[in-house]
Amino acid sequence: MQYTWIYDRPVDVDGIRRFQRNLADGLLGRRIERSPLPFGRHRWVASPGPDDLEISVRTCPRADVGTWADDRMRRPIDPEHGPAWHLGVQPFTDGGAAVSLVASHSVVDGQGMTIAITDAVNGIDRQLGYPLPGSRPRRRALVDDARAALRSVPEIGRAVVAGVRVARSEQQDLASSFKTAAEVPPAGDDRPVLAPTVAVFIDVDQWDERARRLGGTSNSLFAGLAARLGERLGRAGADGMLTLSWPVSERTDGDTRANALIAAKMRADPETVTTDLNPVRSAMKSALAESGELSARLLAPLPLTPFTPKALVRRLEALVVSVDNPVGCSNIGDLDPAMNRPDGTDADFVSLRLLEPQITTRVLNRIGGYLSLVSGRVHGRIFISVGAWTVGADNTKQALRETVQAALADFSLSGIVE
Structure with a gap:
């Protein structure tokens, strides 16, 4: 995940350094320590993060901020060996500057990252008390993790039963995905690519007024825009409907989970969302009401993760994200x-995006491409980051920018598209 702040003036470097130091006191101040047992559970250990702030020695034009942000996204992070995040500053030739924070989704989700940032700005120390890396002697780690594994045997048994139930209930979708994957050879190559993304900034008053006129809310207008973009990028089903999938945060005060999320899924008609958001609003309410039960059912097999071969996990993940060509919506x-x-x-602009820097065109094509939107509201604007890859299309930022502008025009919306 990457937060990018844009200032129309120079940033206070001392303030950014203070911000970096404070990030180590919150949810980003940790990394994952692997269990010495192949089936043992990993644990959190303390991690201070990068040693120093990365400030570009060369200035660049304000128009090149996207290129710089892409370069920051490509820089490695490691949730196991650290650092799990990095921070950078890019001065502009016109006197402004940008700040980028990239973090691993294995350490925090979007809400967790936002909380970590807010805490760091406010100087709040969570005092999470994680042990230092390697603080357990290997013998003690083996004994502790073996005991924990034995205690989890009943849980694993229940997970096996739950896994069978999930496999049976989802067998039609999985069978369809296996068939599709077998029939269509994966085109593309194995070179890592950064799928194109653009950021949209819209005045909140304009956005909210448009939502009201269409009988919806900010959230349902966001879903409507996602559906319209999905149609323009060829992700509609045979019936013309779009499948929208979004995470719902369950994070509470003091919650230290990396990903405190449940899943919700709904369908939307892209032909009606520009004139009436009531059907979308209704579908969202139904999806949220069902999301708890759905997530509980799908997450029940989770204790089997340490025993599942990585190759199978990757295969199943690719199949799941390709069923119904879902559009990811994270608000x-x-x-x-x-x-x-x-x-x-205050920065003048801020946006958040999610990307997989090491993904290849072969994988992107095999899963049928993707479309993902991330949104948030702050400083009088709503930002919407759009990332997409369409199999066989012109996958450039300019092409995506034009598609996003056309979708905004469908709703009579205007804004800045970076």
Whole structure:
């Protein structure tokens, strides 16, 4: 995940350094330590993060901020060996600057990352008390993890039963995906690519007014825009409907889970969303009502993860994300104003995006491409980051930018598209 802040003036470097130090006191101040047992559970250990702030020695034009942000996204992070995040600053030739924070989704989800940022700006130390890496002697680690594995045997038994149930209930979708994967040879190559993304910034008053006129809310307008983009990018089903999938945060005060999420899924008609959001609003309510039960059912086999071969996990993941060509919609909602102040003062623009820097065109084509939107509201604007890959299409930022502008025009919306 990458948060990018853009300032139309120089940033306070001392403030950014303070921000970086404070990030180590929150949810980003940790990494994963592997169990010495092949089936043992990993644990959190303390991790201070990068040693120093990365400030570009060369200035660049403001128009090149996207290229710089892509370069930051390509820089390695490692949730196991660390650092699991990195922070950078890029001065502009016109006197402005950008700040980038990239973090692993294995350490925090979108809400968790936002909380970590807000805490760091406000100087809040979570005092999570994680042990230092390697603090357990190997013999003790083996004994502790073996005991924990034995205690989890009943849980594993229940997970096996749950796994069988899930396999049976999802067998039609999985069978369809296996068949599709077998019939269509994966085109593309094995070179890592960064799928194109663009960021949209819209005045919140304009956005909310449009939502009201269409009988919806900010969230349902976001879903409607996602459906319209999905149609324009060829992700509609044979019946013309779009499948929208989004995470619903379950994070509570003091919650230290990496990913405190459940899943929700709904279908939307892209032909009606530009004139009436009531059907989308209704479908979202139904999906949210069902999401708890659905997630509980799908997450029940989770204890089997340590025993599942990695190759099978990757295969199943590819199959799941290709069923019905879902459009990912992640709406963080209203953000704490402090989250927009990494140097202690308000940035002019901020956006969040999710990307897989090491994915290849072969994998992207095999899963049928993807479309993902991330949204949040702060500093009088709503930002919407759009990332997409369409099999066989012109997968460039310019092409995606034009598609996004056309979808916005469908809703009579205007904004800045970076």
